Amino acid sequence: MRPDRADLWVGLFVLGLGVLAGWQATEIPASPLYAQVGPHAVPYAVAALLALLGTCLVGVALLGGWSRTLEAEANAPATNWRALLLMVASIKANLALIGWLGFSAAASAQFVLVAAAFGSRRPWRDAGLALMLTLFAWFGFVQLLGVNIGAGLLEEVILRLFGMDVP
Amino acid sequence: MSVWDGLGLGFGNALTLANLGWALLGCFLGTAVGVLPGIGPALTIALLLPITFQVEATGAFILFCGIFYGAMYGGSTTSILLNTPGESGSIITALEGAKMARNGRAGPALATAAIGSFVAGTIGTLGISFLGPVVVEFALLLGPAEYFSLMVLCFVTVSAVLGGSALRGLTSLAFGLLLGLVGIDLQTGQPRMTFGIPELLDGVNVVLVAVALFAVGETLFLAWRHVEGGAKVLPVGNIMPSRADLKRSWKPWLRGSLLGFPFGVMPAGGTEMPTMLSYYAERKLVAPEHAHEFGTTGAIEGVAGPEAANNAAAAGILVPMLTLGLPTSATAAIMLSAFQSYGINPGPMLFEQQAPLVWTLIASLYVANVMLVVLNLPLVGLWARILKVPQPQLYAGILVFATIGTYGISNSVMDLVLLYSIGTVGMFMRRFDFPTAPVVIGMILGPMAEQNLRQALTISQGDWMAFLTRPGSAMLLALALVALLGPRVWALVRR
Numbered sequence: 001m002r003p004d005r006a007d008l009w010v011g012l013f014v015l016g017l018g019v020l021a022g023w024q025a026t027e028i029p030a031s032p033l034y035a036q037v038g039p040h041a042v043p044y045a046v047a048a049l050l051a052l053l054g055t056c057l058v059g060v061a062l063l064g065g066w067s068r069t070l071e072a073e074a075n076a077p078a079t080n081w082r083a084l085l086l087m088v089a090s091i092k093a094n095l096a097l098i099g100w101l102g103f104s105a106a107a108s109a110q111f112v113l114v115a116a117a118f119g120s121r122r123p124w125r126d127a128g129l130a131l132m133l134t135l136f137a138w139f140g141f142v143q144l145l146g147v148n149i150g151a152g153l154l155e156e157v158i159l160r161l162f163g164m165d166v167p
Numbered sequence: 168m169s170v171w172d173g174l175g176l177g178f179g180n181a182l183t184l185a186n187l188g189w190a191l192l193g194c195f196l197g198t199a200v201g202v203l204p205g206i207g208p209a210l211t212i213a214l215l216l217p218i219t220f221q222v223e224a225t226g227a228f229i230l231f232c233g234i235f236y237g238a239m240y241g242g243s244t245t246s247i248l249l250n251t252p253g254e255s256g257s258i259i260t261a262l263e264g265a266k267m268a269r270n271g272r273a274g275p276a277l278a279t280a281a282i283g284s285f286v287a288g289t290i291g292t293l294g295i296s297f298l299g300p301v302v303v304e305f306a307l308l309l310g311p312a313e314y315f316s317l318m319v320l321c322f323v324t325v326s327a328v329l330g331g332s333a334l335r336g337l338t339s340l341a342f343g344l345l346l347g348l349v350g351i352d353l354q355t356g357q358p359r360m361t362f363g364i365p366e367l368l369d370g371v372n373v374v375l376v377a378v379a380l381f382a383v384g385e386t387l388f389l390a391w392r393h394v395e396g397g398a399k400v401l402p403v404g405n406i407m408p409s410r411a412d413l414k415r416s417w418k419p420w421l422r423g424s425l426l427g428f429p430f431g432v433m434p435a436g437g438t439e440m441p442t443m444l445s446y447y448a449e450r451k452l453v454a455p456e457h458a459h460e461f462g463t464t465g466a467i468e469g470v471a472g473p474e475a476a477n478n479a480a481a482a483g484i485l486v487p488m489l490t491l492g493l494p495t496s497a498t499a500a501i502m503l504s505a506f507q508s509y510g511i512n513p514g515p516m517l518f519e520q521q522a523p524l525v526w527t528l529i530a531s532l533y534v535a536n537v538m539l540v541v542l543n544l545p546l547v548g549l550w551a552r553i554l555k556v557p558q559p560q561l562y563a564g565i566l567v568f569a570t571i572g573t574y575g576i577s578n579s580v581m582d583l584v585l586l587y588s589i590g591t592v593g594m595f596m597r598r599f600d601f602p603t604a605p606v607v608i609g610m611i612l613g614p615m616a617e618q619n620l621r622q623a624l625t626i627s628q629g630d631w632m633a634f635l636t637r638p639g640s641a642m643l644l645a646l647a648l649v650a651l652l653g654p655r656v657w658a659l660v661r662r
Contacts, residue, residue: 006599007599010595010599014338017342017345021345021360024359024360024361024362025359025360028352028357028358028359029357029358031352031355031356031357037620037621037624037625037629038355039352039354039355039357039359042348042617042620043348043359043360046341046344046345046348046613047345049337049341049344050338050341050342050345053334053337053338053341054338056334057334057335057338060334066332066335066599066600067599067600070600072600073598076392077392077393077394079391079392080390080391080392080393080394083390083391083393084387084390084391086390087386087387087390090566091587094570094583095580095583095584095587098570098574098580098583099580103570103571103574106570107567107570107571110563110566110567110570111563111564111566111567112563114386114390114559114562114563114566115559115560115562115563116559117390117393117559117562118389118390118393118558118559118562118563119393119395119558119559120557120559120560120563126559126560126563129560130563130567133564133567134567134571137567137568137571138571141217141571141572141575144221145215145217145218145220145221145575146217146220146221147217147575148575148578149571149574149575149578150578
C-alpha cells in the first residue's frame with residue numbers, strides 16, 4: 001500500500017518530540033544532592049519512549065498509515081478553510097488585544113470571530129451577546145471564584161459606574 | 168470507623184443546607200454540561216478549580232461530584248435527542264436511543280435512561296461505600312515499589328487496552344508524561360524540560376492542558392470539519408414510560424449496573440467497554456417478541472442496560488481514585504489535582520486522615536443521585552431546550568470560558584499561547600484518532616509514579632530487581648505486560 005503522507009508527518013512529529021525531549025534531558029544540570037535515581041532517569045526514559053513510538057508510527061505510516069482505517073475519516077466532510085481561518089483569526093485577535101484592552105474586549109472579539117466561523121451571519125448581535133457573556137464571566141471569576149484578573153478598559157468603566165474600586 | 172458509622176457521619180454533614188446547595192448546584196451544572204455537546208465534566212471541573220481557594224474542601228468536592236454524576240445523566244439526553252453522543256460512555260446509548268426518538272418514543276427512552284442511571288448510580292455508590300474501606304485495607308500493605316508497579320499497570324490499561332490503537336494510546340500517554348516532567352524536579356530542585364524559559368519553571372498547569380485539549384482542540388476540530396446546517400433536535404413527547412416499558416427495563420438496569428461497576432473499579436477505567444458489553448448482552452437476552460426492535464425502531468433494553476452500565480462504571484472510577492489515589496479517567500485526574508490543591512493526598516490514608524470529608528462525599532453521592540433523577544424527569548423539557556442553543560454561539564462561548572479559565576491562572580499571555588498551541592495539537596489528535604484522556608492522566612500520575620520509583624530505589628539501595636523480587640510488585644508488572652501484549656499475541660494465535 002502507498003504510504004500515507006499525513007500520517008507520516010504525525011509520526012515524524014512524535015519522533016521529533018522524542019528527540020527534543022532527549023536534548024532537554026541532557027540539559028538538566030547534575031544534581032548536587034545524592035540520590036539513587038537522579039533527575040535525569042525518567043526524562044531519558046520518556047524521551048526514549050516517545051522516540052520509539054514515533055518510529056513505530058512512521059513505520060505504520062510507510063505501510064499505508066492508519067487514517068484510512070478510521071471510520072470518522074471515511075465519511076468526513078472536506079476541510080472548511082473559511083472556518084479554520086476565522087478560528088485562527090479569533091485566536092490572533094485575542095492574543096493581540098488581551099494585553100492592552102483587557103479580557104472582556106479581547107474575548108468579545110474572539111467570540112464574534114468564532115461565531116462567524118461556525119456560520120453566524122449577525123456579527124452585531126453576536127457582539128452584544130459577547131459583551132454580556134464576557135462581562136458576566138469576568139465578574140463571575142473575579143467576584144465569585146476570587147480569581148485575580150486585572151480589569152481592562154471595559155471592566156474599569158463598569159466598575160466605576162457601580163462605584164466600586166478598580167483593582 | 169465502620170461503614171455504618173461513616174455513612175451516619177457523612178449523611179449528617181451532607182444534609183446540611185450549605186452542602187445540599189452545593190450538591191444541587193453541581194447536579195444542575197453537571198446535567199447542563201452533559202447535555203451540551205462539546206463540554207464535559209473534566210473541562211467544567213478544570214474551569215471551576217479556582218473555587219478551591221475560596222470554598223472549604225467538602226463543599227468543593229460535593230460540587231465536583233455533582234457535576235461528575237450530573238454529566239452522566241445529561242449525556243444520555245444528547246445521545247437520544249440529537250444522535251450525537253456527548254461523551255464516549257453514551258455512544259452506545261445513541262444507537263438505540265436515537266432510533267426510539269425517531270419513532271416518537273424519545274420520552275420513554277429518556278425516562279429509562281434517567282431511572283437506569285439512578286439505579287446504577289445508587290448501586291455504584293453502595294459499592295463505593297462497602298468496597299472502599301476493603302480496598303484501603305489492602306492498599307495500606309503497598310510500598311513504593313508496589314505503588315509504582317500499580318501505576319505502570321494503570322498507564323497500560325488507560326492507554327493501550329482501551330481505544331482504537333495501543334500505539335496511539337501510548338503516544339498520548341507519553342505526551343502527558345512529558346508535560347508532567349516540565350518544571351523544577353521536586354526532589355533535587357533541578358529545572359527540567361524548560362527550554363530555559365522561566366515561565367516553565369513552575370511546570371505546565373494541568374488546567375491549561377485539560378482546557379486546551381477538551382475545549383480548544385475540540386472546537387478547532389469542529390471548525391475544521393464544519394458543515395452549515397445543524398443537527399435536528401428530536402421532540403421529547405410524553406416522558407412517562409408505560410408499565411410495559413418499565414417491565415422491560417428493570418432487568419437491564421440491574422445487569423448493566425452489575426456489569427459496569429467492576430469495570431470502573433479496575434484500573435482499566437473507561438466506560439466504553441462495559442456499555443458495549445451490556446449492549447451485546449441485552450441484544451442476546453431480549454425477549455424474542457422484541458428482538459426485531461434492535462437496530463430498527465429502537466429497543467428500550469438497548470438504552471436501559473448500557474446507560475446503567477455507564478453510570479455504574481463512572482461511580483466505580485471513584486473507588487481507585489479515593490482509595491489508591493489512582494485516576495483512571497480524565498475527570499478523576501482533574502479531581503485528583505483538586506485534592507492536591509487542598510494539600511490533601513488521596514490514597515489509603517485519605518479514609519483515616521480525612522474521614523469526615525470522604526464520608527460526606529460518599530453520602531452526597533447518594534443525595535446527588537436522588538436530586539438528579541428528580542431534576543431529569545420533570546425538567547427534561549428544559550434540558551431539551553438547552554440543546555437548541557445555536558452552535559456558533561455555543562462554541563464561541565466555550566472558547567470564552569477556556570480563555571478566562573487559563574488567563575486567570577497567572578494573567579499571562581504566554582499561558583494563552585501555550586493554551587492555543589496545545590489546543591492545536593489536540594485538534595490534530597482528534598483528526599488522527601489519538602485519545603486525549605491519557606494525556607491528562609499521564610500528566611497527573613507521571614510525577615507520582617516517578618516519586619514512587621525513586622523512593623522504591625532508595626529503599627532497595629538502587630537495586631532495580633526489587634520491582635521483580637517483591638511478589639506484589641512482580642504480579643502487577645506481569646499483569647501490565649499481559650494487558651499490553653495479551654491482545655496482540657491472542658490476535659496472532661487466532662490467525
